[in-house]
Amino acid sequence: FYLDPAGKKTNASVKKVVAVLSGKGGVGKSTTAALLASGLRRKGLQVGVLDADVTGASIPKLFGVSGAVFQDEQGKIIPPESAGGIKIISINLLLQSEDDAVIWRGPLVTKIIKQFWEDVKWGDLDVLIIDMPPGTSDAAITVMQSLPLNGLVVVTTPQDLADMVVRKAANMALQLKTPIVGIVENMSYAICPHCGEHLEIFGPGHGEQLARKYNTQLLGRVGIDPELSRLCDAGQVETYASQDVTPIVE
Amino acid sequence: FYLDPAGKKTNASVKKVVAVLSGKGGVGKSTTAALLASGLRRKGLQVGVLDADVTGASIPKLFGVSGAVFQDEQGKIIPPESAGGIKIISINLLLQSEDDAVIWRGPLVTKIIKQFWEDVKWGDLDVLIIDMPPGTSDAAITVMQSLPLNGLVVVTTPQDLADMVVRKAANMALQLKTPIVGIVENMSYAICPHCGEHLEIFGPGHGEQLARKYNTQLLGRVGIDPELSRLCDAGQVETYASQDVTPIVE
């Protein structure tokens, strides 16, 4: 490690760090982070995922990764790998059971996120993806202030209500001078399995306007796909392929 | 105020305090809290809503309440009322603009929640509903440890992933000895506007199993209704009436 001009601990073997953020819960941050990581891995890159959602961790379940986490002789944590070779670290890998409650106040949340960045043996990575929790409290502040982020991918859904809370997170990024790489609009539409019609269940989307407001691009619009939800629940998010996702990875 | 046997500050004029919780974001906690408050108000009860989601507040938007908040001569905060007469307090009422980021670490989040309970002039209330943020960190710990909760309504959605994170919050409630009044399963189904078919977009639900696991009852299953999402975005959640919601209010 060495300190960069902003005083953040940087790791020379990790080329790029990108956080997936939204402020609002349930919009599909973890799913988007997992699809992004899987897409980059399919292109042959070395990829890692750091689950910064300490009290609501879901990355290990998405990738079907479980079991004990080991340390090397120097005490560095060895991150388990997914079926596709993505390195993963999450609090859920350190719990007795995945549904154990993590009842931690801010300082402990901050400490574990710093440990995931500094004490995990990431090795040579092209990209490290950070899955952020909802809200703009300790976890988000710690990641934006202590990790050398190259950029943020902001995830939203079509509802105005979601849009308002997502703008809070985007405004935080502006205040903490973290660049926004692009916007992903998720759950933009669903297709009726009976009659094939295109349904805008949560109304018309605002991804386009949000991207213009923050001077960035709309990376893609992802439809609600029961197949994706099924693969997520089955720990096989890496096997999902859809043309909605390809432009996001580019 | 006086201190109850558990050392919590209780307010004699507030008969019951119920928190709406899920652990997972985006499952419809704020929407369920708003529907519950509106249903109880329609039955003639005096109702208040305390928005404990400090960094992702959405209660004022759901009820169409905005504008300045005043204090009386003793410095007590006078909560604005919704069109239907529900008293509301939220950080969003104290910000310049509803999409301002609230970049606060745990101690400040804790302080404002305690102030919302102790320094707001609630008057005589039959029920105070607390809308909880996602996660099991500072806000959830503060509410369960410092407010005299009568019970929790836990909201979930059909995906396994949501179910796992919701169980974390339910396990927290067990550890902090807070009774669970019931489970609400939201987004259980959608109805195709073209062919009228019943679609389980996020798969079959687990609300029934979750209720059995925590020895409580399933209060109701609410379908995805674009009309509800539209009314929420328009600040008119109080005008939504559906037979999915009536059993929850009972």
Ligand SMILES: Nc1ncnc2c1ncn2[C@@H]1O[C@H](COP(=O)(O)OP(=O)(O)O)[C@@H](O)[C@H]1O
């Ligand atoms: N496009 C989609 N189609 C179907 N299901 C989705 C989609 N995006 C997300 N989901 C499901 O919705 C739930 C919430 O997504 P998640 O990624 O956990 O959101 P967040 O991380 O923002 O809380 C998960 O169960 C996931 O499987």
Ligand SMILES: Nc1ncnc2c1ncn2[C@@H]1O[C@H](COP(=O)(O)OP(=O)(O)O)[C@@H](O)[C@H]1O
């Ligand atoms: N049953 C439903 N039908 C349609 N839209 C819904 C439903 N429940 C919630 N929503 C919408 O989904 C979004 C997320 O709901 P919200 O109550 O904010 O969840 P949470 O408080 O758990 O984050 C909101 O925009 C809301 O309007």
Ligand SMILES: [Zn+2]
């Ligand atoms: Zn149809």
